[in-house]
Structures are given as C-alpha cells and as structure tokens.
Amino acid sequence: MKAFYKKLSISEKIVTKMMEAACRKAEELGIKINVAITDDGGNLKGFMRMDDAPLLSVEISQNKAYTAAAFGIATSEWYPMIKDEPELLYGIVHTDRLTIFGGGIPIVIDGQLAGGIGVSGGTAEQDALCAESALNVVKQNL
Amino acid sequence: MKAFYKKLSISEKIVTKMMEAACRKAEELGIKINVAITDDGGNLKGFMRMDDAPLLSVEISQNKAYTAAAFGIATSEWYPMIKDEPELLYGIVHTDRLTIFGGGIPIVIDGQLAGGIGVSGGTAEQDALCAESALNVVKQNL
Amino acid sequence: MKAFYKKLSISEKIVTKMMEAACRKAEELGIKINVAITDDGGNLKGFMRMDDAPLLSVEISQNKAYTAAAFGIATSEWYPMIKDEPELLYGIVHTDRLTIFGGGIPIVIDGQLAGGIGVSGGTAEQDALCAESALNVVKQNL
Amino acid sequence: MKAFYKKLSISEKIVTKMMEAACRKAEELGIKINVAITDDGGNLKGFMRMDDAPLLSVEISQNKAYTAAAFGIATSEWYPMIKDEPELLYGIVHTDRLTIFGGGIPIVIDGQLAGGIGVSGGTAEQDALCAESALNVVKQNL
Numbered sequence: 388m389k390a391f392y393k394k395l396s397i398s399e400k401i402v403t404k405m406m407e408a409a410c411r412k413a414e415e416l417g418i419k420i421n422v423a424i425t426d427d428g429g430n431l432k433g434f435m436r437m438d439d440a441p442l443l444s445v446e447i448s449q450n451k452a453y454t455a456a457a458f459g460i461a462t463s464e465w466y467p468m469i470k471d472e473p474e475l476l477y478g479i480v481h482t483d484r485l486t487i488f489g490g491g492i493p494i495v496i497d498g499q500l501a502g503g504i505g506v507s508g509g510t511a512e513q514d515a516l517c518a519e520s521a522l523n524v525v526k527q528n529l
Numbered sequence: 530m531k532a533f534y535k536k537l538s539i540s541e542k543i544v545t546k547m548m549e550a551a552c553r554k555a556e557e558l559g560i561k562i563n564v565a566i567t568d569d570g571g572n573l574k575g576f577m578r579m580d581d582a583p584l585l586s587v588e589i590s591q592n593k594a595y596t597a598a599a600f601g602i603a604t605s606e607w608y609p610m611i612k613d614e615p616e617l618l619y620g621i622v623h624t625d626r627l628t629i630f631g632g633g634i635p636i637v638i639d640g641q642l643a644g645g646i647g648v649s650g651g652t653a654e655q656d657a658l659c660a661e662s663a664l665n666v667v668k669q670n671l
Numbered sequence: 672m673k674a675f676y677k678k679l680s681i682s683e684k685i686v687t688k689m690m691e692a693a694c695r696k697a698e699e700l701g702i703k704i705n706v707a708i709t710d711d712g713g714n715l716k717g718f719m720r721m722d723d724a725p726l727l728s729v730e731i732s733q734n735k736a737y738t739a740a741a742f743g744i745a746t747s748e749w750y751p752m753i754k755d756e757p758e759l760l761y762g763i764v765h766t767d768r769l770t771i772f773g774g775g776i777p778i779v780i781d782g783q784l785a786g787g788i789g790v791s792g793g794t795a796e797q798d799a800l801c802a803e804s805a806l807n808v809v810k811q812n813l
Numbered sequence: 814m815k816a817f818y819k820k821l822s823i824s825e826k827i828v829t830k831m832m833e834a835a836c837r838k839a840e841e842l843g844i845k846i847n848v849a850i851t852d853d854g855g856n857l858k859g860f861m862r863m864d865d866a867p868l869l870s871v872e873i874s875q876n877k878a879y880t881a882a883a884f885g886i887a888t889s890e891w892y893p894m895i896k897d898e899p900e901l902l903y904g905i906v907h908t909d910r911l912t913i914f915g916g917g918i919p920i921v922i923d924g925q926l927a928g929g930i931g932v933s934g935g936t937a938e939q940d941a942l943c944a945e946s947a948l949n950v951v952k953q954n955l
Contacts, residue, residue: 396722398722399694399719399720399721399722402719403687403691403719406687407687410683428726430720430726430729431729432719432720433719433720434715434717434718435683435686435687435716435717436683436710436714436715436716437683438534438680438682438683439642441600441601442598442599442712442714443596443599443600443624443627444600445714445715446624446625447621447624450624465616465620466615466616466619466620470615476619480619480620480623481623485623486620487619488617488621489616511614511616511617531684531685531812532681532682532685532808532809532812532813533681533685533780533785534679534680535677535679535680536677536679536680536711537675537678538675538678538864539674539675540673540674540675540676541836541861541862541863541864542673543673543674543675544861545829545832545833545861548829549829552825568712568862569678569712570711570712570713570714570868571712571714572712572713572862572871573862573871574861574862575860575861576857576859576860576861577825577828577859577860578825578852578856578858578859579825580822580824580825584854584856587856587857638674643675666674667674670673670674671674712868713868738869740868741867741868741869742867742868742869743867756914756937757896758889758891758892758913758914758937759914759937761892761902761903761906761913762891762892762906762912762913762914763873763914765906765907765911766869766872766876767872769869784865
C-alpha cells in the first residue's frame, strides 16, 4: 500500500512568464485584461491586472481559473455540456465560483491537472486566446 | 519604465450636486429613488435615499453604480450584449454585484473612467433619466 | 467648482518588478511568501505565491495590501496605535479585512497614496523586509 | 386597540445638510472623513466620502451609524458598558456590524429614535465632534 501519491503543480517562475504572455497577447488584440492563475489545489498562485482593465474582471478571472482547475475542463465546455439538462442549466450555475463561459483553461502537464488559468476583460474568445498564449509558455518549458 | 499612471476621480463637491440633481429629476417624474455614486475604484463615494424610497433599492443602486464603474459601460448595455450568448445569459449574471438592467452609467471625464452612478426606485428608463440629470452636472462643471 | 481630482496609481509594469523583488528577498531570508499588491482603490492589481508558500497567506497578504491602501499607514503601525485603547483593541479588529500586524505597507508616490503591498509567509518583520524590497523598485523608477 | 403607531424618520433634506456640516467640521479639524446616516430602520439614508478619505472607513462609518440606530446609544457608550463583563467583551463584539468605539450617535427627535449617524476617518473623539456638528443641524431645524 502506498501512503501518498505525487502531484504536479505550476511553479512561480512559469506563472510570471504566463501572465506576461497573456498580457502581451491582450495588447496585440487591443484589449485590457485581468489574468489569474491557480495551482492544482485551486488556490490563487498569480494575478495581474493591466492598467485600466475592468475591475469587474478581478473576480471573474479568478473564478475562471478556479473553475478550470477545479473540474479539469475549459470553462467554454460547460455550457454545451449543461444546455440540454435544465436541472443543471438552472441549478449548477449557482455553484459558488463556477463559471460557464470561455476564458478559463486547465493547466495540464504530463496528463496531470497542475492548475488553471482564467482571463477576463475581452470577449470570451479573446480571453481564451490570451489564456492559450500563456499555456504555450508552459509547453515551451517542459 | 513608469511606476505609475494618472487617474481622475470625481470630487466630493460634485457628488453632492449630482445626487441633488438626480433626486430633483425623480420628483419631476413622480418617483422616489436611491442614488449611489462610486469613485474610479468602485468604492462608495456618495449615497442618498429619498423619503419613502424603496429599501430594496439601497443595494440595487449601489450595485448599479459599482457595475458602471467596474466595467465602463451603462448597465442597460449588458442585456443586449449577452442575450444571444446563453453561456453569458445563464452564467455571467451570477457575478457578485453585476447588474444588467438600466439605471447605472459610468462617469467619464476627458475620456477617462472617473466613477459610476446608479439610480434605483423607478423603471429602468426613469432611473436612467435621473442618472443622466446627475451627469449633466458633471458636464457643466468641467 | 471642480468636478474631479487627479490621482496616481501603480502601473502593471512596476507591479511585476515589485513582486519579483519581494520574492527574491524572501529567498535571501529563506522564507516562502505570498505577495499581493492593490491599486489606489484597494483593488487587487498583482499577486504571486512562491512554490510551497503557505496557503493561509493567500488571503492574509491580500488583506494586508488592502489595509495599507485603505488607511494609508503600514499595518505594523496599527497595534501600537490601538493597544492602549481597549474599545479599538476589542472593537476595530473586527473590521472586515483589517490587518493589524506587520507586512503591509502603503505605496506613496509624490505624497499621494497610489496603492498598497502586503506580504505574508514569514514573521511580520521578514514580511516587511520583503515589502520594502518591492518599494525600493518603485523609488528607483520615479 | 390601535393597529399602528407613529414613527419619526430623518428626511432627505436634512440628511444632505447633516453630511455637509460633518464634512465642514472635518475640514476645520484637518481630517478627511466618511460620514454615513441611517434612518430609523437602520437602512442607509445618506453617505459621503471626502476626497482622499480612507477607504477602510467606508464600512466603519456605516457600521457606526447602524449600531447607533440599532441600539439607540452612542457607540462610545458600548465599551464602558461591556468592559467588566467578559462574556460580552469577548462575545458580543462578534455581532455583525456592532461597533464599540466612538463616532456613532443616535438621532433622537422628540424622544424618539429617528436614525443614526456614523463618522470615520479621524480619532474616535474627532469623529464624534463631526457627528455632533451634524446633529446640531437637526436641532436647528425642529
């Protein structure tokens, strides 16, 4: 019997680079974003708000990152999954912090869930592009 | 590299006059309102409840002002923006304090977001008229 | 009458460098910290948790940064200020987010309160040293 | 048998003048305050934050006004009342919004509790002086 198992978690160094990549992508797109990154435990690991980025997104970006880390799928996958099940569509959306629109993506390393990233400030599609830019940094550093 | 950037924020003096203008407009319309004003950081700067104005609107007016300051658009613009995107319609409305009906308007000075005003007590249209009366005071004092 | 007044707020670029400086100081001291930075409105601007830094400090660091920005004095100044006034010692400590131990310092630029930094993970003294390292970055970039 | 009783409640007009009086007193004292006024139901009736007044006091001033209206005594009377009763000193202070230090005063008209005022930003004594300036406006308008 094994008393433990090993986990992977994103590191401080890569988080700094991920947030930088997301913000530079946002500049390219002409938007101002908040970006949040949680670790494998769903706890905030890094956060950055661009100058004049919307305050409302301070919370939304963190909830997206949490949702991604806490369920292991992109936040954009939630709506298609629940739309034909009214008990979920009207019910599960009340779960604290659960976010069902795009911009949150899990951080997966070697098949293991190592954290989540959430971006808010543009459209869901723009937010997701910024998040993907950040995830590319992870891929380049494995 | 610049360590800071400059912001504008509404002043106490104008806030007093804004709330007065909103309440007088409400009298004209025959309604009783709550009016809340937040600064550029979304923090409450001023608040006034007319005699016999609905208690429920104490919170609603503050949430409208916060939403306007925190996202930089009128609260009346939210529903048209999200109505055809079900993941937002069922999802983003759960964001704490987010208000998606009229009566909240950002305070913009020289192109910069300097605060928000929220009015509650009448219909969304009446509330917005009161908020606009208050914003006229800002324009007359630049 | 003036409808607005001007404020200064810390920029995204300097926030990235401030968090980096705080974390490197923590390494020197042999501790693992969470560092949070709020803007002049008390809203989260940046956050970083070092690998294996205590989870409890995720919230504490943010509350320290908020307290510093929201009252304009270092969090270490609170206890000496209230210790001989029992109504504050037993009363004001219940204020939401108020933190009365060291590690939170206001960010003051040209005499104006432009934000707050909060560090948590070591002793109050160690946390304050990390915060001061971050503030030195601000001074070097004015 | 009488199916109802009459209550008194502060009016919008006097609230505007009360907040103005409190802020001007604060200027005299060289402090920057938040002032909150609740009606006889403990609900927010008016609020004003002077430019650059501490954000932390946004909540404290409202809690002082609520406490004053909700128990009918000045907040400065709470500590002397509970200090020798440890179950209250350690227990009742956890009551949501209860504030046990000076700066909150009930508004009493013709022997009836008609609301509360709370001031925060200076010392408890300075805050109370500002609140009393506001209450003088009530007396002059009976």
